[in-house]
Amino acid sequence: MRRVHTQSRPNVALLTEVLRDISMMDDPRDVLAAFGRGLRKLRPFDLIASVSKRGLHDGEYKVTRLFTPAELPTAGQRAEAPDPWRQWDQLPTHTGGFIGAVLADGLPQLFEELTLEHDPVLGEKIREIGGVGSCQAIPAYDAGQPLNWLFRFRKDPRGFTMEEFEQDILTTNLFGGATKNLVTAQRLHETNLKLRDQFQQIAQIQRGLLPAKSPTIPGLSLATSYLTSDQAGGDYYDFFPFADGTWGILIADVSGHGAAAATVMAMLRAILHCFEDPSPSPDAVLTYANDRLLRANLEGSFVTAFFAIYNPALATLTYARCGHNPPRLRKKNGDITSLDTDGTVPLGLFAPIEPKSTALKLEPGDTVVLYTDGITEAFDLNRDMFGLQRLDHAIRHAKPCPDSVIDDIHKALFDFNLSRNRDDDQTIVAFRYDPYNEQACKADKP
Structure with missing residues (x-):
């Protein structure tokens, strides 16, 4: 095997340099300037005009770039002309004019013996x-x-060869496709930034709708x-003081994500x-x-919900469930049971529904x-779900105070998927019946 040394050829080295530089650029204007600098060396020119008729009526066009080799921005500089993608x-x-006649034909064309000093668009x-010839x-x-x-x-009246013309048809279209892809990527990036900002604003509004602090x-x-x-997302929890001294406790989850x-x-x-x-009940x-919710015509959205009423005087928790996960009940000895009851379908789908209240x-x-x-339903890298068994294990082995229960659930989740990112909102409301103020957080684990 014999390796041919290609980098000693000037055009190969130049092409390598131009393509490497372009691959690191994220602004179409920089790409266009780099392409022009390379083109000036590979295919010398005296004047270049880039033209677009995108979105215009037949016969109309815009000159997006018009420059001589001396007017090309050097590496690291930004062209002063308007950005045609942002300032169209x-x-x-x-x-009309020479360009209008060319565009009307719609095919690649080669001209010689040109005199365009009086062209209405390019003449000045x-x-x-000092004029152009081809x-x-x-x-x-x-x-x-x-x-x-x-x-x-080019100023030369016969400045282009047919071989050069044929090669440039391919080069121009490859470059045009690359520029289009970069413009699309840039617009997608800008759109994502706008959406991220909107999601952050929505998240701030959502947090403002949740209780500012836990009630006493x-x-x-x-x-x-x-x-x-x-x-x-659509997670929601809240607390409701009622006139009879009872308290409503809610957790809910709206289907889907986004606005x-x-x-x-x-x-x-x-x-x-x-x-x-x-x-209330x-x-x-x-x-x-x-x-x-049905009157609002949610068009496919629905809400799972668990609503409980706590009665301090009777030490009872009366609850009903509409499509939501049954809460977990941890007894003082560490045993875990489910607050399962005959639930109904989620809210907002149809009526009537007949949720049944259960007293504890x-x-x-x-x-x-x-x-x-x-x-x-949090997943790890193997797409295994966290599941009820791991949740119950975290609840069972936590200190009995609610803060510790929540902390241990979060720790178990991180140990499970090794990530702080979440595919879905994660909301927890934990409360302990502690009528004698035993300061459970300081107690030993069961």
Whole structure:
């Protein structure tokens, strides 16, 4: 085998340098300038015009670039001309002239013995450089249409060979495709930044709709956690003091992600805060919410919800469930059971629904953990789910205070998937029936 040393050839070395530089650029203007500098050395020219008729009427066009070799920006400089991709409206629209006649034909063309000093569009620039004698006009096709063109002029009346013309048809179109891809990538990046900003604004609004701090509820020690995913979601929790001294405790999850889920979450909050009943029941609250959501015509969105009413005087927790994960109940001895009951379908799908309330007598040391499916349906790198078994293990081995329970669930999740990123919102509401204020956080693990 014999290796041929190609880098000693000037054109190979130049092409390598130009393509390497272009591969590191993310602005189409820089790419165009780098291509022009390489073209000046590989294919000398006296004047270049880039032209586009994208989005214009037949016969109309815009000259997006018009420069001589001396006017090319050097490496690291930015052209002072308007950015045609961002400042399209600032460029004048033309008709007629030499360019108009070429565009009307729509095919690559080669011209010799040119006299264009009096051309209505190019004439002034051509007179400045002392005239041109030849031109190759090459379209860059986009979806089969010659939307963008490169006009390369030389003063020599027979300045281009047919071989050069044929090669430049390919080169121009390859460069045009690369530029188009870069423009698309840049616009996608800008769109993603705008969307990220919007999602951050939505997330801030969502946080503002959640309780600013956990309320003081007689007989309960309470903790909450609300961790968002990369997209705006629809997790929601809240507390409702009722006139009869009882407290409503809610956790809910709107289907989907993004602005739609956040909007439904805000609607649900407004609906529930308008509920008026001096002696409410969980089934009445959920039925009320379902009726109002149906009137809003959610078009495929729905809400899973668990609503409980805690009665401090009776030490009872009465609850109902609509499609939501059954909360976990940890007894003082560490045993874990499920607050499962005959639930209904999620809210917002159809009516009537008939959620059934179930009453639980709380005992000192009982800890209840409400959560959304972003906890149990978190995945690791092998696409295994965190699941109920791991959740129960974390709850069972945590210190009995709610803060510690939540911390241990988060630690178990991180140990499971080794990531702080989340595919879904993860919300936890944990409370412990502690009528004697035993300061459970300082107690030993069971």
